[in-house]
Amino acid sequence: MLLSLAIWLPVVFGGLLLVMGRDENAGAVRWLALVAALISFLVTLPVITGFNDATAAMQFVEKANWIERFNIHYHLGVDGISMWFVPLTAFITIIVVLSAWEVIETRVHQYYGAFLILSGLMVGVFSALDGMLFYVFFEATLIPMYIIIGVWGGPRRVYAAFKFFLYTLAGSLLMLIALLYLYNKSGSFDILTWHQLPIPLSAQTLLFFAFFAAFAVKVPMWPVHTWLPDAHVEAPTAGSVVLAAIMLKLGAYGFLRFSMPIAPDAAREYAWVIVSLSLIAVIYIGLVAMVQRDMKKLVAYSSVAHMGFVTLGFFLFNELGVSGAIVQMIAHGFVSGAMFLCIGVLYDRVHSREIADYGGVVNTMPKFAAFAVLFGMANCGLPATAGFVGEWMVILGAVQFNFWIGLLAATALIFGAAYTLWMIKRVYFGAVANDNVKALTDINGREFLMLAILAAAVLWMGVYPKPFTDVMHQSVTELLKHVAVSKIQ
Amino acid sequence: MNEMNWVAAYPEILLLVLACVVALVDLFVTDPRRTPTYWLSQLSLAVVAAMHFAAMGDAPAVAMQGMMVVDPMSHLLSGVSAIALIVTLVYARPYAESRDMLKGELFTLSMLSLLGVGVMVAANNFLMIYLGLELMSLSLYALTALRRDHTVSTEAAMKYFVLGALASGFLLYGLSMMYGATGSLSIPRVFEVVAAGTPNKAVLILGVVFVVAGLGFKLGAAPFHMWVPDVYQGAPTAATLLIGGAPKLAAFGITLRLLVDGMLGLANDWQQMLLVMAVASLVVGNLAAIAQTNLKRMLAYSTIAQMGFVVLGLASGVVNGSSDFALNAYSSAMFYAITYVLTTLGSFGLVMLLSRQGFESEQISDLAGLYKRSPWYALVMAIYMFSLTGIPPTAGFYGKLAVLQAMVTTGSELYITLAVVAVMLSLIGAFYYLRVVKVMFFDEPTDRAGLTAPGDARLVMSLNGLAVLVLGIVPGGLLTLCSQALTRALTH
Numbered sequence: 001m002l003l004s005l006a007i008w009l010p011v012v013f014g015g016l017l018l019v020m021g022r023d024e025n026a027g028a029v030r031w032l033a034l035v036a037a038l039i040s041f042l043v044t045l046p047v048i049t050g051f052n053d054a055t056a057a058m059q060f061v062e063k064a065n066w067i068e069r070f071n072i073h074y075h076l077g078v079d080g081i082s083m084w085f086v087p088l089t090a091f092i093t094i095i096v097v098l099s100a101w102e103v104i105e106t107r108v109h110q111y112y113g114a115f116l117i118l119s120g121l122m123v124g125v126f127s128a129l130d131g132m133l134f135y136v137f138f139e140a141t142l143i144p145m146y147i148i149i150g151v152w153g154g155p156r157r158v159y160a161a162f163k164f165f166l167y168t169l170a171g172s173l174l175m176l177i178a179l180l181y182l183y184n185k186s187g188s189f190d191i192l193t194w195h196q197l198p199i200p201l202s203a204q205t206l207l208f209f210a211f212f213a214a215f216a217v218k219v220p221m222w223p224v225h226t227w228l229p230d231a232h233v234e235a236p237t238a239g240s241v242v243l244a245a246i247m248l249k250l251g252a253y254g255f256l257r258f259s260m261p262i263a264p265d266a267a268r269e270y271a272w273v274i275v276s277l278s279l280i281a282v283i284y285i286g287l288v289a290m291v292q293r294d295m296k297k298l299v300a301y302s303s304v305a306h307m308g309f310v311t312l313g314f315f316l317f318n319e320l321g322v323s324g325a326i327v328q329m330i331a332h333g334f335v336s337g338a339m340f341l342c343i344g345v346l347y348d349r350v351h352s353r354e355i356a357d358y359g360g361v362v363n364t365m366p367k368f369a370a371f372a373v374l375f376g377m378a379n380c381g382l383p384a385t386a387g388f389v390g391e392w393m394v395i396l397g398a399v400q401f402n403f404w405i406g407l408l409a410a411t412a413l414i415f416g417a418a419y420t421l422w423m424i425k426r427v428y429f430g431a432v433a434n435d436n437v438k439a440l441t442d443i444n445g446r447e448f449l450m451l452a453i454l455a456a457a458v459l460w461m462g463v464y465p466k467p468f469t470d471v472m473h474q475s476v477t478e479l480l481k482h483v484a485v486s487k488i489q
Numbered sequence: 490m491n492e493m494n495w496v497a498a499y500p501e502i503l504l505l506v507l508a509c510v511v512a513l514v515d516l517f518v519t520d521p522r523r524t525p526t527y528w529l530s531q532l533s534l535a536v537v538a539a540m541h542f543a544a545m546g547d548a549p550a551v552a553m554q555g556m557m558v559v560d561p562m563s564h565l566l567s568g569v570s571a572i573a574l575i576v577t578l579v580y581a582r583p584y585a586e587s588r589d590m591l592k593g594e595l596f597t598l599s600m601l602s603l604l605g606v607g608v609m610v611a612a613n614n615f616l617m618i619y620l621g622l623e624l625m626s627l628s629l630y631a632l633t634a635l636r637r638d639h640t641v642s643t644e645a646a647m648k649y650f651v652l653g654a655l656a657s658g659f660l661l662y663g664l665s666m667m668y669g670a671t672g673s674l675s676i677p678r679v680f681e682v683v684a685a686g687t688p689n690k691a692v693l694i695l696g697v698v699f700v701v702a703g704l705g706f707k708l709g710a711a712p713f714h715m716w717v718p719d720v721y722q723g724a725p726t727a728a729t730l731l732i733g734g735a736p737k738l739a740a741f742g743i744t745l746r747l748l749v750d751g752m753l754g755l756a757n758d759w760q761q762m763l764l765v766m767a768v769a770s771l772v773v774g775n776l777a778a779i780a781q782t783n784l785k786r787m788l789a790y791s792t793i794a795q796m797g798f799v800v801l802g803l804a805s806g807v808v809n810g811s812s813d814f815a816l817n818a819y820s821s822a823m824f825y826a827i828t829y830v831l832t833t834l835g836s837f838g839l840v841m842l843l844s845r846q847g848f849e850s851e852q853i854s855d856l857a858g859l860y861k862r863s864p865w866y867a868l869v870m871a872i873y874m875f876s877l878t879g880i881p882p883t884a885g886f887y888g889k890l891a892v893l894q895a896m897v898t899t900g901s902e903l904y905i906t907l908a909v910v911a912v913m914l915s916l917i918g919a920f921y922y923l924r925v926v927k928v929m930f931f932d933e934p935t936d937r938a939g940l941t942a943p944g945d946a947r948l949v950m951s952l953n954g955l956a957v958l959v960l961g962i963v964p965g966g967l968l969t970l971c972s973q974a975l976t977r978a979l980t981h
Contacts, residue, residue, distance in 0.1 A: 067887075069968040070894065110864075132890075136881040143875060146923070150931040151860075158931050162923060169880075169919055173912040176890070180897040181905070 014116030021109020080475030218251025237344030281308030286415030324393025359433025515593030610742030645723025656706030663699025770797030858934025869954030
């Protein structure tokens with residue numbers, strides 16, 4: 001019941017807002033959206049407290065018939081891999097609601113409605129245990145995001161919205177064929193049944209690459225990452241936050257739930273492909289990020305580089321790598337979300353994202369600059385921040401796997417520090433650059449609140465990551481054991 | 490075989506009687522809004538639809554001395570067609586009124602075309618198929634020309650008539666060859682003779698080629714699609730909807746009757762043709778639709794592409810000589826056809842509701858900023874577009890899922906490759922459907938007028954949109970219904 005509530009509460013509230021809301025009562029709409037987001041978050045808390053981390057089995061399982069003709073079930077459940085993403089999604093939704101409070105003035109109810117619905121659908125992706133249910137949630141998330149970018153986005157929003165939609169759809173249509181193939185083989189859409197299904201290597205290879213097409217676009221991995229900078233730049237702040245914090249994780253999660261356990265032999269066989277692409281993402285995209293003039297683009301490329309760490313960690317096939325990658329997913333959710341919020345705070349005041357338009361912001365916005373520097377440090381992986389834990393674990397895992405890969409991955413820390421710190425230096429420090437910066441007012445209570453919550457999360461995760469790693473330990477061990485056994489018969 | 494069994498044919502007989510009654514009653518109606526005629530037709534159609542659905546569970550029966558076979562499939566297709574006509578008339582009434590088309594003929598002819606549909610999908614004999622087809626087509630030709638002082642409509646009607654007559658000729662010629670080869674016009678008898686393998690194969694195959702060509706015309710599948718864009722665009726939108734709704738189900742019905750009920754033994758031969766037609770339709774429809782600026786023309790090309798999927802389903806029934814997959818494949822195609830008709834009703838219906846006196850609202854750009862003018866109907870239209878694209882949770886997604894599933898289930902490499910080709914082509918389709926959503930949601934409105942349609946049309950439009958959404962969340966019922974309806978057709 002708990003997971004159903006976590007999915008459908010925000011969807012129902014979102015629908016209510018769409019139907020009932022008017023621009024005349026925008027104030028009430030905002031409060032209702034905040035209450036909805038808070039309630040939706042509260043119902044996910046029992047998932048954390050009630051989670052038994054001594055087992056790798058699915059928990060909070062719900063199962064009911066949905067479409068009998070195709071043996072499709074409404075089947076939900078979480079294990080150590082997916083558990084944290086349920087509360088994380090609901091948590092980010094609260095931040096999203098706060099971030100748009102005074103910024104969005106027209107069609108407020110539709111804006112909040114779209115985000116709440118999107119949040120429910122994304123929880124659905126993380127908790128679906130039926131392949132078709134997963135696909136339905138996975139695809140359905142495209143609709144609200146397409147509308148969000150297209151309606152509330154920047155000047156090139158139409159191009160960005162189309163690119164986002166079509167890239168993602170292209171990948172997932174191939175996945176649909178893969179799901180149907182598995183259905184044909186096993187007679188059901190149950191993901192856990194698929195995990196046990198013996199499949200010859202040739203079919204595994206095709207399945208692996210079909211899933212790869214869907215998830216690599218979503219993550220996004222080099223070279224299919226080009227939609228992300230466009231989408232990020234054009235999306236409204238909250239759209240970027242959700243995109244970076246949660247939506248990218250849908251793809252990474254797919255690798256763990258589908259590619260690796262369903263096609264383990266192909267996954268081992270072609271791990272070198274993923275590892276190479278990930279290293280390219282980490283190094284090359286890191287360099288690309290360095291030369292960006294647009295802050296949002298810079299953070300977007302930094303997201304691609306960080307997600308490169310995640311996919312690298314998965315395909316090292318050791319516990320440090322996989323756990324580190326999952327920790328990195330969660331940490332990146334907090335950090336990238338916070339980075340985009342900071343850019344949003346500046347953009348709301350100056351209406352520019354160009355680094356060159358800023359300089360010396362710390363002089364006029366000291367409180368804000370403190371937060372921004374903290375998140376910047378987390379983005380380059382400073383110890384005691386969330387960004388450090390995951391990257392460090394993945395690098396250790398990589399060194400275990402192969403020293404040279406570890407070495408290459410570690411260079412990312414240098415590039416990450418370079419582009420982040422250089423941006424911070426140019427935007428926040430130095431003398432006041434122009435009149436716009438001079439006229440800046442420091443963050444208000446609402447902005448302080450949302451940044452403070454995220455800062456607390458980032459520090460908590462950096463100092464005490466044990467709750468996160470404990471939860472996933474059993475599931476990751478089980479997954480690696482499973483992947484090590486050949487499914488060819 | 491030789492009894493009349495009137496009971497089984499009651500819905501058709503009643504429809505014929507009521508069509509005549511409507512024609513007569515209309516003579517005495519002076520009201521320019523044709524209120525009595527309108528409500529009488531709607532009531533008649535509702536009764537006919539109810540009779541069909543009530544009889545869904547009945548055992549199949551042969552009627553009219555073996556000319557008709559009334560089974561769950563014919564009831565389902567006729568019933569859905571009747572509902573489609575009801576919905577069409579609701580949308581068409583304000584549109585027709587402002588274009589001087591609201592005459593008694595609109596109602597009588599559309600009821601007669603529905604009778605044609607009913608006869609076709611229940612046909613057990615080649616002659617019945619042809620009779621039903623002509624009854625439907627002639628009514629539709631006249632309906633297309635209903636605005637007779639409008640040159641574009643008249644041209645469309647002429648084109649429709651000439652090409653439609655050509656298609657009927659093809660079909661008739663093919664059927665005559667089938668008759669020559671098998672010595673019978675009765676579909677079950679033809680099935681037996683074909684199964685026995687005695688007839689002259691060359692004549693039989695030639696006959697099948699002509700039959701498939703004729704069916705291709707009626708389905709609007711490439712390379713027999715040329716009439717579709719011109720007629721859809723040129724005809725008054727009310728007539729477009731009459732052509733694009735129920736007749737598609739009828740074409741699907743006779744395809745099943747002729748190819749599956751009659752010539753399943755020749756499946757290897759006609760399936761190859763269907764596969765080529767399907768892929769050609771997907772390519773032509775999706776690519777040509779991108780370039781359109783006229784919404785009706787774009788939807789016409791989209792129809793061609795959608796029919797490609799239906800034909801793919803129809804072509805996946807027999808693999809390596811085994812018809813194990815037939816039920817799955819044909820019922821998936823049927824589900825696709827029904828959900829497609831539901832979506833088409835809504836999308837063309839919205840074009841009609843948005844047009845006003847002297848303004849057709851048929852350019853895609855006429856939808857600009859609809860979201861700011863009538864947010865609810867913009868949302869409904871977006872649901873139709875996402876359904877045509879095949880994005881969950883809409884009915885169109887399960888149509889695609891069902892057909893793709895039928896193809897992948899065959900396990901044959903050819904079909905799996907074709908499934909990949911089909912989804913990649915529908916990705917191209919996503920672009921132009923999304924463009925409509927883009928125009929409605931992201932563009933600024935060029936005029937401020939909202940939707941001015943009367944209350945009943947708005948209500949039906951909302952229900953139509955919700956139906957597409959609800960079928961996307963719980964498609965199980967209709968899927969099962971389609972599968973049950975076809976069980977009989979395949980258990981000769």
